[in-house]
Amino acid sequence: MAEFRMPKLGADMSAGKLVAWRKKPGERIERGEIIAVVETDKTAIEVESFVTGVLEKVLVEPGDSRIPVGTPLAIMTVEAGTLPPIEAPRTEVAAPRAAESAPLRAAARGGPEVARPAPEGARAKASPAARRRALELGIQLGTVPGTGPEGRITLEDVEQAASARPAPAPAAPESRQQRMRYAIAAAMARSKREIPHYYLATTIDMSRLETWLETANRERPIAERLVYGVLLVKAVALALREVPELNGFWIEGRAAQSEAIHPGVAISLRGGGLVAPALHDADRRTLDDLMAAFSDLVKRARAGSLKSSEVTAPTITITSLGERGVESLFGIIYPPQLALVGFGKPVERPWVAEGRVCARRVITATLSGDHRATDGHRGALFLDALGRLLQEPEKL
């Protein structure tokens, strides 16, 4: 038996509404199937099961109340041998301890977490950093569910508990937009508090890429045309293969690189706010495949039907304000990720090529890096690789 719990669908989520069950008691669930729909402060998300089994009993009915992350929502029987050797964060299923390997737990920390409240009366196990922070914030460690090894309370758990505390004012957020602002505020404040950012920028000649794209699109039917942004995503993903230290999460005081490259692409929502769901395995997909996936992701992000694996998986974030006329942006890393890549607007500038000054279309690409995980030197190598890859669009 295992508990299916309210998943943590992002660093800024402390609670969510259970909107609907997609499975009934007694029904079999395959890994990857949608089990429930949860509404976060940002959007509605279809939560996938990361195990195969049977939904035995529903503990919480859908409703308007906000349910804290980690609260048991249902009881499942898990089919033996179906706990996956996952790479990315997974949907919350509190599984038998012995079945979890250390790397699995570490990889899972970027998103949904397996919450284990401290046994009653026992002194809560907690990292020194978590104890210090709990003291600063006036939080009783015994009330904090631990998500570390053997239920150990981590610094992130304490921060989570702090953000889950009711804000002094206003008592209840009035609208989705306002709740989204609070969620973004919590994540960004945490990022700026915890992550020592460094920022790098480089200017990249885009003339070859633009010419290639124009030619490629001229030959394609309208429904198969590519947008510029997809080429940037692919180039970032390939550059991360060369500098993998930027791809992953900061977990319990150390960097955990992710083998899989799942860039989260920032998508602005109508009416304000944004989400950054993952384009899975972007380095291994063709441009056509990425384009189809990106188009689908944008539609579903705006329709409020993202999947849990998409919101918890990003190993890095890519954002662009170029379409709004911004020439360069220095973003704030989305914790617990290690880096963020920003793109500005392509602009025509004087450029020296082969000893001659000419007019070229260029963009400013930036990197915000977590200085705990990497130094500027590695960040510079990444931007160098990115610039080089964008000179050979036919190889993307």
Next chain:
Amino acid sequence: MSTTRDRILRVLGDIVPELEPSELKPGVNLRDQLDLDSMDFLNFMIALHKEFGVDVPEAEYRKLLTLDGCVQYIEAEKPAG
């Protein structure tokens, strides 16, 4: 019978659900008015293609940046009948 303008507005409404046709300024850039990004605009072009059978080359997107521009372009390019 729906006019070309009505049909374009209906197509646009599928891309931008909060669209208020009466508030749309026909001579002003749609991307600025409706906060359309390049993916929205491509989806708009694809939807116009489905609705009118007009395949707009990428080089001519600039002619469809306003509602008036869209009407003019579609009227000129849509298959007869």
